[in-house]
Every structure is written in C-alpha cells, then in structure tokens.
Amino acid sequence: MDPATLILLxxxxxxxxxxxxxxxxxxxxxxxxxxxxxxxPAATMRPTALVLNILVASLATFRxxxxxxxxxxxxxxxxxxxxxAAFLAGRVQLPGEIYRxxxxxxxxxxxxxxxxxxxxxxxxxxxxxxxxxSLAAGGGIGLLSGLTGTGGGIFLSPLxxxxxxxxxxxxxxxxxxxxxxVSISGLAxxxxxxxxxxxxxxxxxxxxxxxxxxxxxxxxxxxxxPRLLQALGLVLLVAGGKMIFT
Numbered sequence: 303m304d305p306a307t308l309i310l311l312x313x314x315x316x317x318x319x320x321x322x323x324x325x326x327x328x329x330x331x332x333x334x335x336x337x338x339x340x341x342x343p344a345a346t347m348r349p350t351a352l353v354l355n356i357l358v359a360s361l362a363t364f365r366x367x368x369x370x371x372x373x374x375x376x377x378x379x380x381x382x383x384x385x386x387a388a389f390l391a392g393r394v395q396l397p398g399e400i401y402r403x404x405x406x407x408x409x410x411x412x413x414x415x416x417x418x419x420x421x422x423x424x425x426x427x428x429x430x431x432x433x434x435x436s437l438a439a440g441g442g443i444g445l446l447s448g449l450t451g452t453g454g455g456i457f458l459s460p461l462x463x464x465x466x467x468x469x470x471x472x473x474x475x476x477x478x479x480x481x482x483x484v485s486i487s488g489l490a491x492x493x494x495x496x497x498x499x500x501x502x503x504x505x506x507x508x509x510x511x512x513x514x515x516x517x518x519x520x521x522x523x524x525x526x527x528p529r530l531l532q533a534l535g536l537v538l539l540v541a542g543g544k545m546i547f548t
Contacts, residue, residue, distance in 0.1 A: 308502050311340055312509035319358050319513030321534050324520040326366060326459065326474025328359035328481045329510070330452040331412040332534065334405055335541030344398045346498045347405075348451030350506070352489040353499065355453045357507060358514045359482035365518040366475035376468055377476050379433040383440030384447065384454060384480065385487040391448025392491025405450050406545030409538045412456040416535030428468050440480075448488040453481030474521055 303311070318332035333351040342350070366372060396404065430436075439461060447454040455477040462473045500506075 303500075303502055307340070308505060311336065311502075312505050314339075315354070315506055316509035316513035318534070319354075319510040320517040320520070321531060322455075323358060323362045323478075323514045323517030325531070326362060326371075326477040326521060327455040328355040328362060328453050328478065328485065328514075330355040330481075330485070331409055331456050331538065333510075334451065335409050335538050338405070338409075338541045338545050342500075343498075344401050346500055348401075349489065349492065349499055350503065351451045352485050352492075353503065354506060354510050355481060355485040356489065358510050359453060359478055359485055361511065361514045362478040362518050363475070363482050365522060366478050369475075369522045371471050371522070372475035372479070373430075373468055373472050376430045376436070376462070376472075377479055379436030380440035380443070380458065380476075380480055381483045383437040383442075384444030384484050387441045387444030388448035388454075388484045388487040389491040391445045392488040394449060395492070396449065401450075402545045406542040408446070408450050408452060408456075409542030409545065413535040413538035413542065415456055415460050416531045416538065428466055431465065431467055444484055444487070447484050448491060451488065453485045453488075455481045 314336045315329075315333055318329045318336060322329035322332055330351045333354050334347055337347045337350065443454040443457045443461075446452075446457070458480050459473055459477045462468050462476065463470060468476060
C-alpha cells in the first residue's frame with residue numbers, strides 16, 4: 303500500500319473510532335466499511351477489524367467504567383451467551399461470495415441505527431430483563447458477530463435502549479465491555495486468520511487509538527453528535543452497497 307493511501311485509510315479509521323467510541327462502540331462495522339471502500343481483501347478485513355476492535359474496546363471500557371457509566375448486572379448474561387457463540391462462529395471461514403453480502407447487510411443495519419430519525423430519549427425508569435432472555439439475545443448477537451468480524455455493539459445498544467433495560471449513558475459502558483469480550487472470543491475462534499493481518503497494522507492501530515481517546519472523552523463529556531453519527535451512517539450505506547453489489 304502506497305504511503306498516501308495508507309495515510310488516508312488510517313485517518314478514516316481514526317475518525318470512525320472517534321465517532322463510535324463517543325457512544326460506547328468500538329467501530330468494527332465502520333472499520334469494515336472503510337476497508338471495503340479501499341478494496342481490502344475479505345480474508346484480511348475480519349481479523350484486522352477484530353484486532354482494532356479489541357484495542358479500542360479495551361480503552362473505551364476502562365474509561366466508561368471509571369466514569370461510572372456501567373452496569374455489570376445487565377452485562378454478564380449477554381456476555382455468557384455471546385462469547386461461546388462468537389468463538390464457534392469465528393471458526394467458520396465463509397467464502398467471499400457469502401461473506402461480503404453478509405457484511406453488507408450488517409453495515410446497512412448499522413446505518414439504519416445511526417440514521418434513526420428520532421433521538422433515543424433518556425429513560426426515567428429501567429429494569430434489566432430476565433437473565434434467560436439476555437442469554438438468548440447474547441447468543442444470537444455473538445453468532446452474527448463471530449461470522450462478520452464485528453463486536454455486536456451495533457445490535458446490543460439499540461436492543462437495550464428500545465426495550466428500556468438501561469439508561470443511554472450506562473448502555474454505552476455495557477456495550478463497550480460486551481464488544482471487548484465478544485471481539486476477543488471471535489478472534490480466538492479464528493486464530494488462523496491472524497496470519498492475514500496487514501503489515502500496515504501498527505499505523506492503523508495508532509490511528510484508531512488516537513481516535514478512541516478523543517471519542518471516549520466526547521462520550522464522557524456528554525457532547526451531542528447526532529449529525530456526525532448520521533454522516534457516518536451514510537458512509538455505511540455506501541460501503542454496504544459496495545459489499546453487496548460488487
């Protein structure tokens with residue numbers, strides 16, 4: 303990869319990390335979108351997205367937990383269901399003609415979440431669901447996460463908020479910790495794919511960590527970013543279409 307392309311790729315990945323971590327996500331779907339736009343091979347996309355996700359989610363989890371935006375009681379059943387599912391799904395190497403449309407659909411789902419026409423309102427009263435419900439939901443999210451190389455936050459956060467299981471700011475901390483656990487499990491299930499990591503990975507890691515530092519600060523400081531997230535949603539729409547139709 304030539305230096306100019308690498309700088310542009312790293313800059314976009316850093317921007318994705320900034321935007322996603324501001325709402326407690328690690329950015330895997332965004333990383334996949336950017337790599338799709340740069341025609342990165344499918345075999346390289348998933349392990350790269352997972353490695354970046356683990357690093358960013360570690361930082362996000364630490365900062366949100368430290369700021370008191372966390373709910374372990376809500377988190378653990380989701381993780382218990384998701385981790386084994388993500389590990390098993392991570393062992394499945396899907397052919398490109400299946401993997402690319404599947405990732406495209408995931409990107410479109412993420413875009414729909416970011417382009418949601420009405421902001422989610424703070425919940426006055428919230429209650430955690432039955433652990434069996436969380437366990438089943440976590441298993442489903444973990445399965446899809448392991449197959450696609452995402453951390454599952456784009457599915458978990460809307461589910462929690464729409465069902466009234468937690469307030470938005472605490473949901474960010476729960477999502478960050480969930481993404482960390484699922485990403486580690488997904489990568490462990492596909493260790494053979496680590497050999498496909500790009501040689502430019504250190505540059506990409508540096509870019510997303512800088513973005514994550516800024517993004518988590520924005521999230522903790524409660525700065526609203528609806529327009530930025532909507533812009534990212536449009537990028538995901540374009541990249542998802544590219545994955546599905548090319």
